[in-house]
Amino acid sequence: MEKVKGKIISINKDLYTVSDGNSVFPCSVRGKLRGFNLTVGDNVIIDNEKLVIESVLERKNTLIRPLVSNIDKLFIVVSTKIPDFSTYLLDKFLVLASINNITPIIIVTKLDLLNRKELKNIINTLKYYKKIGYKVYTNKEIRKIVKEIKGCVISLAGQTGAGKSSLLNKIDSSLNLQVGEVSTHLGRGKHTTRLARLINVKGGLVADTPGFSSLEIEASAQDINQGFIEFGYKCKYKSCTHIKNDGCFVIERVEKGKILKSRYESYLKLINEVKK
Numbered sequence: 070m071e072k073v074k075g076k077i078i079s080i081n082k083d084l085y086t087v088s089d090g091n092s093v094f095p096c097s098v099r100g101k102l103r104g105f106n107l108t109v110g111d112n113v114i115i116d117n118e119k120l121v122i123e124s125v126l127e128r129k130n131t132l133i134r135p136l137v138s139n140i141d142k143l144f145i146v147v148s149t150k151i152p153d154f155s156t157y158l159l160d161k162f163l164v165l166a167s168i169n170n171i172t173p174i175i176i177v178t179k180l181d182l183l184n185r186k187e188l189k190n191i192i193n194t195l196k197y198y199k200k201i202g203y204k205v206y207t208n209k210e211i212r213k214i215v216k217e218i219k220g221c222v223i224s225l226a227g228q229t230g231a232g233k234s235s236l237l238n239k240i241d242s243s244l245n246l247q248v249g250e251v252s253t254h255l256g257r258g259k260h261t262t263r264l265a266r267l268i269n270v271k272g273g274l275v276a277d278t279p280g281f282s283s284l285e286i287e288a289s290a291q292d293i294n295q296g297f298i299e300f301g302y303k304c305k306y307k308s309c310t311h312i313k314n315d316g317c318f319v320i321e322r323v324e325k326g327k328i329l330k331s332r333y334e335s336y337l338k339l340i341n342e343v344k345k
């Protein structure tokens with residue numbers, strides 16, 4: 070008998086598939102762990118003879134849609150058209166990543182559908198996100214995206230029809246993931262991806278998502294604040310929530326055009342959601 074450390078890469082009813090990087094073990098769960106909600110991405114110790122999961126290691130984070138733990142990077146796939154570009158959704162996902170201690174990578178799709186003016190606007194917006202410190206790629210920059218995958222556990226987030234599965238197929242054509250048609254008149258697609266599992270892609274593990282990672286998160290105003298990395302100034306009051314214009318440095322910088330207005334609007338919207 071030997072103890073092996075591995076990671077759960079898929080769960081199907083009572084069958085937990087654990088990979089140690091070389092081999093794959095079909096395991097069951099031992100009594101004391103039964104009540105514990107193991108997820109894909111959990112790091113576990115198994116008995117490789119009995120094929121039983123003996124214990125689970127401490128989690129770094131868990132996202133719920135899809136249900137995956139210990140995620141290193143969140144690929145935020147944002148479509149520029151069909152579905153329309155939403156800075157609010159993008160900002161929401163950035164906060165989600167921040168709260169869960171996940172490195173966000175912004176990947177922009179469907180730039181080919183834009184006219185020159187639309188393209189110029191979007192590129193300007195994306196420049197802002199780069200300037201404040203985020204990594205931004207287009208879905209044509211496959212080589213750069215591949216470099217981000219190696220050695221990491223990755224989850225994809227983004228609206229249905231944003232092009233997540235298409236992107237993964239471009240990264241590794243052998244994946245052959247189902248790609249859904251977007252119904253044009255609605256401007257949104259139907260969910261074509263369902264099961265949460267980690268798949269081996271270019272030296273990393275990637276979870277294809279069911280289109281949308283919800284942000285019904287338990288977050289404090291402070292969490293939201295920290296998610297807006299460029300706000301990080303001390304305001305007039307130490308606990309300033311940047312809502313009242315009474316010497317708030319954030320509002321001042323929004324007015325001067327130093328902070329993108331849509332970022333500040335996203336912030337207010339999220340703060341309001343949290344209050345509810």
Ligand SMILES: Nc1nc2c(ncn2[C@@H]2O[C@H](COP(=O)(O)OP(=O)(O)OP(=O)(O)O)[C@@H](O)[C@H]2O)c(=O)[nH]1
Nearest residue numbers: 179229230231232233234235248249260261262280
């Ligand atoms: N024009 C254009 N179409 C794209 C691009 N990327 C994806 N698409 C199309 O957009 C549609 C939706 O793509 P999917 O990859 O299925 O989107 P998804 O994010 O996986 O969607 P769900 O699985 O429903 O969450 C498909 O018809 C793709 O062919 C792009 O860069 N340009």
Ligand SMILES: [Mg+2]
Nearest residue numbers: 233234261262
């Ligand atoms: Mg998909």
Ligand SMILES: [Zn+2]
Nearest residue numbers: 304309311317
């Ligand atoms: Zn302030």
